[in-house]
Amino acid sequence: MPLRSGTAPPVPFNDLRPQYQSLRDDIDAAIARVLNGGRVILGPEVEAFEQEFAGYCGVAHGVGLASGTDALSIGLKALGVRPGDEVITVANAGVPPVAAVELAGARPVLVDIDPSTHTMAPEAFRAAITTRTRAVVVVQLYGQPADMEPLLAIARQRGVRVLEDCAQAHGAMYRGRRCGSVGDAAAFSFYPTKNLGGYGDGGMLVTADPDVADQARLLRQYGWRTAYYSEIPGLNSRLDELQAAILRVKLRHLDTANDARRRIARRYTEALEDLAPVREAQYAQHVYHLYVVQVAQRDALRSFLSERGVSSAIHYPIASHLQAAYARLGTGLGSLPVSERAAETVLSLPLFPELSEEDAERVIEACRSFLSVA
Numbered sequence: 552m553p554l555r556s557g558t559a560p561p562v563p564f565n566d567l568r569p570q571y572q573s574l575r576d577d578i579d580a581a582i583a584r585v586l587n588g589g590r591v592i593l594g595p596e597v598e599a600f601e602q603e604f605a606g607y608c609g610v611a612h613g614v615g616l617a618s619g620t621d622a623l624s625i626g627l628k629a630l631g632v633r634p635g636d637e638v639i640t641v642a643n644a645g646v647p648p649v650a651a652v653e654l655a656g657a658r659p660v661l662v663d664i665d666p667s668t669h670t671m672a673p674e675a676f677r678a679a680i681t682t683r684t685r686a687v688v689v690v691q692l693y694g695q696p697a698d699m700e701p702l703l704a705i706a707r708q709r710g711v712r713v714l715e716d717c718a719q720a721h722g723a724m725y726r727g728r729r730c731g732s733v734g735d736a737a738a739f740s741f742y743p744t745k746n747l748g749g750y751g752d753g754g755m756l757v758t759a760d761p762d763v764a765d766q767a768r769l770l771r772q773y774g775w776r777t778a779y780y781s782e783i784p785g786l787n788s789r790l791d792e793l794q795a796a797i798l799r800v801k802l803r804h805l806d807t808a809n810d811a812r813r814r815i816a817r818r819y820t821e822a823l824e825d826l827a828p829v830r831e832a833q834y835a836q837h838v839y840h841l842y843v844v845q846v847a848q849r850d851a852l853r854s855f856l857s858e859r860g861v862s863s864a865i866h867y868p869i870a871s872h873l874q875a876a877y878a879r880l881g882t883g884l885g886s887l888p889v890s891e892r893a894a895e896t897v898l899s900l901p902l903f904p905e906l907s908e909e910d911a912e913r914v915i916e917a918c919r920s921f922l923s924v925a
């Protein structure tokens with residue numbers, strides 16, 4: 552029989568409650584402020600949060616949107632992507648980047664990743680560029696940026712616009728610059744479990760480019776500059792006032808929460824060297840949205856942990872080009888070997904800012920006993 556450590560409850564993969572409990576007074580006050588103000592769509596909270604979050608990222612403009620996926624597709628359109636264009640991205644980040652390229656009317660071209668950081672490999676990017684390539688979506692995966700300098704150099708040389716997917720990288724740094732300020736524009740998600748998350752869906756496009764911000768602002772509401780007069784075809788993708796008010800409270804605690812994530816990650820890395828964690832690159836400050844290890848016997852480790860009351864998850868179990876929905880993209884099995892291998896070996900361990908030291912030690916102990924019997 553597997554050894555459950557006494558009657559201890561399982562170690563959760565994530566838990567949203569302790570953060571709410573510690574910020575309850577401020578969050579409840581923010582919600583009451585919105586409801587008493589009577590303005591619930593595109594009002595003062597969204598405007599203030601756009602300023603505050605763009606400022607945090609180190610750029611001038613923020614456009615609050617309904618989700619991170621919308622921030623990607625609206626970002627691509629605002630950067631000039633048009634139907635028939637090709638957009639290069641990766642296959643190991645779940646499907647949102649691929650879905651967003653198609654939502655923007657373009658064709659996703661998937662390239663392989665660097666085996667040490669699991670982010671886009673610059674040479675693979677270079678090799679995939681054609682005369683139709685309009686943009687690249689660089690995913691800042693698990694909480695750390697790709698190596699942006701070589702990617703930017705190639706993109707500049709070939710006239711390709713760079714959209715950062717920062718849905719997992721709020722507060723992460725690339726060579727001292729905040730993720731979100733490195734490319735031409737950046738898409739963030741405020742899905743509840745992200746490093747900065749609301750209590751519902753939400754997203755933002757941030758950019759230093761006033762024209763890109765202006766286009767995104769038009770696109771998010773039917774192309775209106777003035778209500779009911781459409782300058783361009785758009786859609787409805789608005790961040791709401793309640794989420795914005797809550798996110799303003801949480802933004803003030805983002806750095807502290809990221810520090811807590813980094814502390815737990817440091818402890819994991821000291822103890823779990825043998826599980827080949829995806830490490831912090833020398834150019835990066837990693838904010839550990841996810842703590843990912845790589846093991847050949849991944850599924851065995853996962854059940855071993857589960858029997859010992861330790862949750863885990865797989866980000867992500869199928870590379871995008873092997874998904875039923877995207878087989879038609881035509882890059883079959885074997886075309887992206889590093890991404891395909893990653894899908895078979897990655898495992899994410901429990902990590903969130905309020906994870907207790909005792910629970911982190913239980914995760915470590917369970918992993919180490921797997922290693923000793925494996």
Ligand SMILES: *Cc1c(COP(=O)(O)O)cnc(C)c1O
Nearest residue numbers: 618619620644647718719740742
């Ligand atoms: C969560 C996520 C998204 C999508 O964000 P939503 O707000 O859920 O639409 C995009 N890219 C990555 C890498 C993500 O992790």
